Amino acid sequence: MSLSSIITQLRTAGCVFAEDEAELLASAAGSPAELAALADRRAAGFPLEQVLGWAEFGGRRIAVDPGVFVPRRRTEFLVEQAAGLLAPGAVLLDLCCGTGALGAALAAGRTDLELYAADIDPAAVRCARRNLAPLGGRVYQGDLFGPLPGTLRGRVDVLLANVPYVPTADIAFLPAEARDHEARVALDGGADGLDVLRRVAAGAPHWLAPGGRLLFETSRRQRETAITVITSAGLTATVATCEDRDATVVLARWAPAS
Incomplete structure (x- = not known):
């Protein structure tokens, strides 16, 4: 041919x-x-x-294995925002990790990070282990924080949560490539697209170190509601945007009351 x-x-x-x-x-x-x-x-x-x-x-x-969420190039902007927050010896958690692309991009060329990742999709976990094991990363299968070792509580310096944020009713309007060939759990964020984010925000203070950061991608129209979700959980938030990549990233900080 x-x-x-x-x-x-x-x-x-x-x-x-x-x-x-x-x-x-x-x-x-x-x-x-x-x-x-x-x-x-x-x-x-x-x-x-x-x-x-x-x-x-x-x-x-x-x-990238069949059926697994394909990392989007716009999400490189999230990685760029996180890169400057990783001091030597930092603990990095890639939650809803999919292929593990975010953690892999940040850990490449570094031997001074503790890298952990988790996803609920078994196919994604198998794929992430292939990508992260050579970098010393440990990948767990389960629902959000559920499968993580208790020793991580209060130690995470940077938490990347590439949560699904497409509202359920909008799934039908996604390109067929995503709609038909990527795991639904990696796309569907519930009625307003922020259900998984709410659960991550609620759990983040228990896992972040004092001063630790939570970073996630969202859409422009969801930005204000997403910030409300974060502040309601006791974190402070700022927003970074990249017009060229149509990327919106929320950077949240956990500062427990002394």
Whole structure:
């Protein structure tokens, strides 16, 4: 199967960057038959990253398995906000970790961090372990803070919570790639999109060290409600935005009363 025919197949399927995608598929395939199979999966609507088995994130290739949430490039802005908060010896927790892309991007090239991650989706946990084990990260399966070791309580310096924040009623309007091929639990944030955030905010003071930070991504329209959720839990909050990436990140701080 020629590269030009792959390009035509992808373009017909609606792939905007058909030429670039065809090149990537060709580089990933070990044979013409494998290339044809990869192209068929992509043309059928599977996310390119799941077809390739990896996503580019934070300057690294992150393993992405079928059915697992694909890390978004806009979320690199969240990672950039967190990077300056990680002092030597810091304890980093990547909650709702998916592939573990956020923790991997922050821990790459560093040997002075304690890295933990957790997700409720078994497929995501298996994927995250592949990405984080080489960096010394420990990945737990379960609901939010539930599976974490008790020794982490009150010790987390930076908590990244890439919580789902799509309102349930809006799931139907997501691109088919996400709607049909990513775990629903990684997308659905409940009636107003903030149900999981509320639970994270309620639990965060028990796990954050004094002065510890909670960072999460949200949408512009949810920003004010999200801040209210955070302040109601006893944290203070600021907002950072990146217009180029259409990214909104809330940075919260836990300062317990003395």
